[in-house]
Amino acid sequence: MVERKGLEDLPGVGPATAEKLKEAGYGSIEALAVSSSSEVASIADIGESTAQKIINAARLAADVGGFETGDQVLERRKLVGKLSFGTKAFDDLMGGGIETQAITEFYGEFGSGKTQVAHQMAVNAQLPIEEKGLEGSVIIIDTENTFRPERITQMVKGLSVRMGTEYDPEIFLKNIHVAKAYNSNHQILLVDTAMDLANKLKDSDKPVRLIIVDSLTAHFRAEYVGRGTLADRQQKLNKHMHELMKFGTLYNAAILVTNQVMSKPDAFFGDPTKPIGGHIVGHTATFRLYLRKSKGEKRIARLVDSPNLPEGEAIFSVTTEGLKD
Ligand code: GTP
Ligand code: MG
Numbered sequence: 001m002v003e004r005k006g007l008e009d010l011p012g013v014g015p016a017t018a019e020k021l022k023e024a025g026y027g028s029i030e031a032l033a034v035s036s037s038s039e040v041a042s043i044a045d046i047g048e049s050t051a052q053k054i055i056n057a058a059r060l061a062a063d064v065g066g067f068e069t070g071d072q073v074l075e076r077r078k079l080v081g082k083l084s085f086g087t088k089a090f091d092d093l094m095g096g097g098i099e100t101q102a103i104t105e106f107y108g109e110f111g112s113g114k115t116q117v118a119h120q121m122a123v124n125a126q127l128p129i130e131e132k133g134l135e136g137s138v139i140i141i142d143t144e145n146t147f148r149p150e151r152i153t154q155m156v157k158g159l160s161v162r163m164g165t166e167y168d169p170e171i172f173l174k175n176i177h178v179a180k181a182y183n184s185n186h187q188i189l190l191v192d193t194a195m196d197l198a199n200k201l202k203d204s205d206k207p208v209r210l211i212i213v214d215s216l217t218a219h220f221r222a223e224y225v226g227r228g229t230l231a232d233r234q235q236k237l238n239k240h241m242h243e244l245m246k247f248g249t250l251y252n253a254a255i256l257v258t259n260q261v262m263s264k265p266d267a268f269f270g271d272p273t274k275p276i277g278g279h280i281v282g283h284t285a286t287f288r289l290y291l292r293k294s295k296g297e298k299r300i301a302r303l304v305d306s307p308n309l310p311e312g313e314a315i316f317s318v319t320t321e322g323l324k325d
Helices: 015-023 029-034 037-044 048-062 070-078 088-093 116-122 149-163 167-176 186-201 218-222 226-253 276-283
Strands: 103-108 139-140 176-180 208-214 254-259 287-293 297-304 312-319 320-323
Touching: 015 103, 015 139, 015 312, 029 226, 029 312, 037 048, 037 226, 088 297, 103 116, 116 226, 116 254, 116 320, 139 186, 139 297, 149 218, 149 320, 176 186, 176 312, 186 208, 186 218, 208 226, 218 320, 226 254, 226 276, 276 312
Parallel strands: 103 254, 103 287, 139 176, 139 208, 208 254
Antiparallel strands: 287 297, 297 312, 312 320
16 A cells, blocks of 8 residues: 655645644545635635645545546455454344445444444454454544443453453453544544554554544534534534545445434424434445444344445344343
């Protein structure tokens, strides 16, 4: 894979411009490539035609916006891997698990199990392909400070029992790279950092094959309040999602994001279980799963959106040892 370039490597981008763009959340060439000239012009305080030239250079460097021939797409699709949940019901629902080169979104109320699913997948992703893993490392962008190494240890122990093999939790923990995101801009920048890490690990025996953003929307929701800021928020979320997608394509990694639902039933908007982020998140995520609580440890996952699988539900349990049927 190509050496990653920085913004400063683009013709027309000096250190000052690069700095302004980074501060505004356009930290990568990929982000710049999918932005608009008016946006970039106002952020960097440059003319629109200069901005357009920079964007064009970014598109060239990032190789986005170009066409792939059908056979190239097929070649890339051949590499798509599946990451098992480790529960039959869940795997059946998803045709074997979550796909690489795709964004899978889990949305649901607090306590519905989104973070637990994320932890379990961070474990499963490290398993060999024969055991329905991806034989890879994991990156977690933790925005709510809910990553718990203790839970990983418990789940690895549960896995050892289930598989009848002695797995070492320490090794699993070593292959999970966690970064806390302090705000939405930081969250966006962390995808860049993730690319650097993925580049470093790409020829190792544990390349990055799963990236988790838990939660995708919490910072955005907290920071952009009020109607006037909605367009801004959606634009940033859109950019963020596309960068994540880019990550998935570049590194053949699965992308798992979590999303809250609007907690207060709003008379004007009816459905109290609408995921945050609206159309932007909905249209960019390849697969959407709605999680809800049932009795005790039981949870119900509903596949609500998928390009190639029928809608349906799976029942699973969240236990101390991890997800179970
Ligand atoms: P928010 O992030 O608040 O929106 O919720 P979430 O959907 O991420 O929920 P999360 O995955 O954190 O689920 C929390 C629930 O998982 C708890 O209420 C417990 O029911 C269950 N859980 C978490 N840890 C354990 C554990 O060690 N053992 C068992 N049995 N259940 C656990
Ligand atoms: Mg959570």
